[in-house]
Amino acid sequence: MTRLFKTTLAVALVLGFAGVAAAQTAVFFSEYIEGSSNNKAVEIYNGTSSDLDMSRVRVERFNNGSTTLPAVYTFTGTLISGDVFVIGNPSATGVDPVIVAQSDLLSTLTYYNGDDVLILYLDSIVVDSIGQLGNDPGVFWGTAPITTAEYTLVRDAGVCVGDVDVSNFYDPALDGWISYPQNTVSYLGSHTSNCIVANDESSWGGVKALFR
Numbered sequence: 001m002t003r004l005f006k007t008t009l010a011v012a013l014v015l016g017f018a019g020v021a022a023a024q025t026a027v028f029f030s031e032y033i034e035g036s037s038n039n040k041a042v043e044i045y046n047g048t049s050s051d052l053d054m055s056r057v058r059v060e061r062f063n064n065g066s067t068t069l070p071a072v073y074t075f076t077g078t079l080i081s082g083d084v085f086v087i088g089n090p091s092a093t094g095v096d097p098v099i100v101a102q103s104d105l106l107s108t109l110t111y112y113n114g115d116d117v118l119i120l121y122l123d124s125i126v127v128d129s130i131g132q133l134g135n136d137p138g139v140f141w142g143t144a145p146i147t148t149a150e151y152t153l154v155r156d157a158g159v160c161v162g163d164v165d166v167s168n169f170y171d172p173a174l175d176g177w178i179s180y181p182q183n184t185v186s187y188l189g190s191h192t193s194n195c196i197v198a199n200d201e202s203s204w205g206g207v208k209a210l211f212r
C-alpha cells in the first residue's frame with residue numbers, strides 16, 4: 001500500500017438520498033458566507049492527512065426545495081492537507097474584495113440565498129451538506145444568529161466530519177456551525193481544526209478507497 005491510501009477518519013458507509021452513498025471523512029465545508037448583495041463564498045477543507053486531488057470533488061446546488069436538476073460544479077488542482085479551497089461569487093459588483101482575493105475560484109456555485117441546498121461529494125460519495133434536500137424553509141434554515149442567510153458561518157474547530165444525511169431535519173447549529181455578523185470575511189482562506197491526526201492504518205475501514 002502506498003502512503004496515499006492512508007487516512008484516519010473512517011466511519012461507516014451509509015446510503016443517502018436516492019441510494020447515493022455517503023461517508024464521513026475529514027473533507028467538509030468549513031465556511032459559508034451569505035451576506036449582503038453578492039457577498040457570498042464557501043470554503044472546502046481538507047482535514048485528511050493526505051493531499052486531495054480536487055478533480056475528485058463535486059458540489060451540487062439544489063435551489064428552493066427542488067430535488068431534481070441541480071447545478072453541478074467540479075474542480076481542478078490539488079488541495080493540500082490542512083488547507084481550504086475557496087469559491088467566491090463571480091459578480092462584478094457587490095463582492096467584498098477580500099472574498100475575491102481569497103478565492104481559488106469565482107463561480108456561480110455561490111448563487112444561493114439561504115434556502116438552497118449544497119451537497120459536497122468526494123468520488124461521488126456524499127461527505128457533507130448544508131440544508132435539507134427537498135425542503136424549502138422559506139428564507140433560511142436555523143435560528144438567528146446561526147442561519148443560512150445574512151450571516152457568516154464557520155465550522156467549529158472540533159468538527160471533524162460533515163453532515164452526510166442530506167434529507168433529515170436541518171439546523172446549522174446542530175452541525176457545528178458558529179456564526180459571525182453579516183459580511184464577516186476575516187475567516188476566509190484558512191480553517192482552524194483540531195482534527196488532522198496521524199495516519200492509523202487500522203481505521204481505514206470502508207473509506208480506504210476514498211483516499212486512493
Ligand SMILES: [Ca+2]
Pocket residue numbers: 063064112113114115116
Ligand atoms: Ca434560493
Ligand SMILES: [Ca+2]
Pocket residue numbers: 129131163164165166167168169170
Ligand atoms: Ca443533514
Ligand SMILES: [Ca+2]
Pocket residue numbers: 030031043084154187188189190191
Ligand atoms: Ca475559513
